[in-house]
Amino acid sequence: MKVLDLFCGTGGFSHGFEIAELGFETVFGIDVLPIATQTFNANRPNALSISSDIRKVRRSELSDRLKLKRGMIDVIVGGPPCQGFSSIRPFRSTNDDDPRNSLFEEYASFVNYFRPPVFVLENVVGLATHKDGSTVALMEECFKNLGYDTQWRILNAANYGVPQKRERLIMIGVEKGGKIEFPETTHNFSGPTIGVKDKRRVHAPSYDLFSMKEEKQKPAISVMQAISDLPAVQSGEEAKFYIDPPSNEYQHSMRRHVKNDLKMHLATAHSSKMLEIIKHAGKNINCIPKGMVTSGFSSCYSRLDADEPAVTITVNFVHPASNRCIHPIQNRALTPREGARLQSFDDAYVFCGNRAQITKQIGNAVPPLLGKAIAGAVAKSF
Template identity: 65%
Template sequence: MKVFDLFCGTGGFSKGFEDIKEANFEVVFGIDMLSTSVETFKLNHKNAVGLSKDIRTVRRNEVEAMTGIKRGELDVLVGGPPCQGFSSLRPFRSTNDDDPRNTLFEEYASFVNYFRPKVFILENVVGLATHKKGQTLEIMQECFHSLGYETEWKLLNAAHFGVPQKRERFVMIGVEKGGEIKFPRPSHTYNGSTIGFKDKTKLLEPDENDINLAPAISTMDAIGDLPPILSGESAIKYLKSPLNQYQKERRKDHNDLSLHVATKHSEKMLEIIRHSGKNINCIPKHLITSGFSSCYSRLDANEPSVTITVNFVHPASNRCIHPVLNRALTPREGARIQSFDDDFKFFGSRTQITKQIGNAVPPLLGKAIANAISTIL
């Protein structure tokens, strides 16, 4: 089953599709503005065309020629149009032109209209649900309905799907009129605070009566087998066997450890880190001048991580200090928390790779959604 990945980044979302071997998904196309991300996408999707371009400059018939996929032959279109474009969203004007003034959402919709996928998935920030008091979402759904698709959307927490992270996302699924829409069922429970949204039917949450659900994967469940290096140190070999199923699945039979390189912190930062706790209030006032409540904060060992950001190797910007060691997370630990397998290949410098990891859709969340899509198809 053929998959296109728009605004693909590293391809973490679509990697989740290919990880379901019995469903036989094949990612054949990915496009993103960032060339380093596209190189990462191509390293992990060997049979796909990876394009590093502004989507507004690429004609649909060019993509058809590159991939050999004609109208009606595409099974799944996935992607998350960057949310900056939503503020200028207006009623959908045209579905098949290559107008450079189109918003990025309109480009996504134009791909839907041109290729007519059997299913599309639009993934985004949870703020999309309330943007302009719901007007933005209304315009988007009206657009898809005018193209002949039925849509449904939910707010998901990645921790409910086996990702060791409380990452909340908006997910819309569209099918051609008359088709059935299915969302994944949560596989894990997590009792911490979650999205505050007044219409509770839009929250995809675990069934409280389901006794078969596993507890959420914690931060240390995810990274506890990795060598305990200090600030400025690195490691290229595992020192112990996996301690649980999550670690075993991420490692597979992989022997070489990559990206486990800790930021070298200054003496002042190390002193701040030694005081760190759940929020910035744990830090003595004379050591810092300002910051958000989540800055200079330590992750809980026994809970899923907070949302990983693009700066998770720098404690001054967000909550990313290791649960027990006095340093920020390494890129490998960030990748584990994002549910990337250890053999997933990243292209670029350490800084570029850290940004790619922070921006990604967790592959395990992609896999859960892909499982639901495979039953639709």
């Protein structure tokens, strides 16, 4: 089953479809950042990748390059950047190249041109409440006009084996009259949902109607369960080889395609002032003695909990001043390798670019294990 990955970034979403081993093959990815498409292509050399503003790509020419016509694409996945929410209007044009289209409209135009049986649109939770819900309703109306039924839910990656409390809005669309299913949760984590009043939209663990207990749920993967096998490093240090063997199922899965070479496990070289701040770090900024820091959100200069999934990884997870990203027991921020682990990228996944570029790619990605779970639900639509 052939997959197009729009706004693909590193390709985390489509990688999830691939590792589901259900017959999904990613044939195309597009992203505006050249370094992201380089990473995408490094991990799937047989796919076509384009670095471009999607509004400049003609679908007819792409179809010719792929040798795939309408009806030959099975799934389109992707997350139009949320900066485009404010420009979404009633769907104006399905023309092959309408320069007035918003980024969401471009996504919709790809769906309309290739007519896949299924599409999956991923985005931030804030889309659910943007303009009091009118934006997501407009999206659904657009797809309805194109002949697709849609449903959307809020999914937490921690419920699918990702060691991170990362919530995302997932919209699944099928050709009119088709079957829509969301993936059954596999791991038990129940935390607050950001700003969604209608809890029916939150796809939570299923319950036994008689006992009201979660069924067949494993405990959520914690931060230390995800990264404890990685060698201890101090500020500015790098480890290039594993020392300890994997100690649990998650660590085994992360290392299954590598031998002894360890990549991207380089800690940020913190200043002496930052190291002093980090020594005092706790659950939030209030743990820092008064006067030591002058500003910052409550989550800044904060340590991750060892025994819980991480908070949402951001594009600056190697800098404690920007978010909660200090190692649970070591006095430093996370390394890029640890960030990739918390996003569920296995250690063999190739990231291109310098350290800053790699960190941004990791923070922006869709966790592959979330993509894998969605792929399992999508497969049932066929």
